[in-house]
Amino acid sequence: MRPTTVRARATAGAVLVVAAALAAASFALLGLLEANLLRNAERDAAQQAATVAQLAAAGDLDRMRPAGHGADFVQVVNARGRVLRATQNLAGLPALAPVKPMRPGTSFHTWRLRPVGGEHRQRVVQVTTQTPQGLVTVFVGTSLRDVDAADDTTTAALVVGGPLLLATVGLVTWRVTGRALRPVEAIRAEVSEITDRDLHRRVPVPPTRDEVARLAETMNTTLDRLESSGIRQRRFIADASHELRSPITVLRTQLEVALAVRDPELWPELIGGALEDIERLQQLASDLLLLARIDAAQPVVAVRLDLGDVVGGAVRSRLGDRVPVRTSLEAGVVVEGSELWLTRVVTNLLDNAQRFAAEGVDVTLRTTGGGPDGRTAVLEVLDDGPGIAPEDRERVFERFARLDDARSRDHGGAGLGLAIARDLAAHHGGTVAAEEAPRGARLVVRLPTSSGR
CATH class of the missing domain: 3.30.450.20 (PAS domain)
Known part of the structure; x- marks a missing residue:
């Protein structure tokens, strides 16, 4: 017997509230009327x-x-x-x-x-x-x-008028609620027909600027994000398949050649090439797994870290780099985050700088700000290579994106390093951007600092 729809519950609620108010008002009216007439009669x-x-x-x-x-x-x-x-x-x-x-x-x-x-x-x-x-x-x-006589007349009027008033309230509430919920039903019907292949469809937005209109706009925004996520996922799968196909094909060719060659002196060279391709496959698989963890929004195990120590440790572990790395690190820059992931951010930026630098790489750590939003840690990695054109400063952070001069297998990598660095920084509440530099490429990481306790 309980109403099962919002429209029915709203109507029943309105009728019950008006009935209670009408009953209270009726008793009060009859009491006041009788008291007034009694006072006049007994005077x-x-x-x-x-x-x-x-x-x-x-x-x-x-x-x-x-x-x-x-x-x-x-x-x-x-x-x-x-x-x-x-x-x-x-x-x-x-x-x-x-x-x-x-x-x-x-x-x-x-x-x-x-x-x-x-x-x-x-x-x-x-x-x-x-x-x-x-x-x-x-x-x-x-x-x-x-x-x-007054009591009888008033009671009769209430007995007749009360049900009419309640019926009117119920009818008006039913009609008004129905009109108000009609766009909601249209939104529900449209969403029920949207499948994973119809994410381009959108729900109708009513012309009214009320909560239902905002609900429709929010639903369309959610569908926009779902569509973008689907597109990114399909693009990611296609790019990953393409990137995996090349080393697998080369590896198979090298193994087939090794089987065909009978000269044992050539086997070390062939096996060494196969091992290099296997290492590349392992690195690519590790990057893909890390991206999957990032996309799954796994929480960061945050601890207080000295960012200068993290950057210094990442630099010291690269003593065999092609060009030297010069550092200028401000002391006492404390952030909250995962040491492993922040080290990966620094490592990926250094890998990118080493790939294109001519004579050296400069790493600078400093802090800025200090207002009500707190201070910000700024990490800059600057190389003296060919640099990044202004129109490519956002594209280099796309997954599997490589510029024209970095497409070769030996020079360009898989195109995931900067994308991983940006996603990891975003997980720590920060950003990574390519900014203007007098020479070469300048990649800047900004992270919120942790206040002391």
């Missing part, structure tokens, strides 16, 4: 009861007048329950009060007196006063026909 009766009580206290009940405006009857009863005076419509009736009064005072009662009021109630003012003959009680009653 005149109380005045007349006080007047008769004064006459009784003075021993002058003979001057009592018939019931005036706002009163239907008057009855005066002594302490023994004997009726001393009464209006014509109560002639011959016993005392109204079933209990004899004990002390002077005024009280109000609501009774049904059929000989006087018929089917309507009577509001009775009871005033007890002290007289020379003892306690005397004066009863003055006024009909509540107006109160009963």
Whole structure:
């Protein structure tokens, strides 16, 4: 019996809230209306009861007048329950009060007196006063026909109007909710039809600038990212297949030649070439595995590191490089991250610089900033090679991207080093970019520093 759709739940909720509010308002309205009418009805009766009580206290009940405006009857009863005076419509009736009064005072009662009021109630003012003959009680009653009529009319109006109001609220809520959720249903229907081969499709964005429109825009943005991810994945698979095909083909050729050659003196050279291709395959497989881990967004095991020590260690491990590496490292540059991955960033940048440098490579570490966002560690790797053209400064960070002068197998590598360096830096909250340099290529790494604790 519980509503299963948002539209039904919204309608049921609105109807229940309005019903509760209507019930509370109805009780409050009836209570206020009856209290106001009772106050008006008993005002005149109380005045007349006080007047008769004064006459009784003075021993002058003979001057009592018939019931005036706002009163239907008057009855005066002594302490023994004997009726001393009464209006014509109560002639011959016993005392109204079933209990004899004990002390002077005024009280109000609501009774049904059929000989006087018929089917309507009577509001009775009871005033007890002290007289020379003892306690005397004066009863003055006024009909509540107006109160009963108002209550009946108001109750009938609420009984008829309440369900109509609830039906109207339910209908309006149902229609409005349906119109509001119609774009959501269109988005759901479109998304349900999108498969991994239809990531180019987009959900309709309603013209309204509300939450549903923002939901559609967010959904389209997500589809954009999924489509880009799919394109990158397909391109990555194609490039990886192409890069793997070449060394595998060469390796197979060398092995086939080694089998065909009968001269043992040529075997070391052939086997050495095969081992070089196997090493290249291992390096490529390691790079592909690292990229897969990066794409899987595996968290970084972050520890506080002295970036100068990380860079110095990476440089010292490359004593046999083709050109010398000169360093200028600022002390005390502390970052948070993985030592293994940050070392890989430095190593990949140095590999790229060594590949193209003519006479040397300069590595500089410094810090900048110091404002509310903290300081930034800046690592620069500068070579004196041919440099990178401005239009290629972003393309060199694409996976398997190699410039025209670096396409040879012996000189260009697989084209993954800079892409890995940028992705690893991004995992540490940093960036890698190729920037303007007076000569050669200048690759700059920026990482947030870690404040001391």
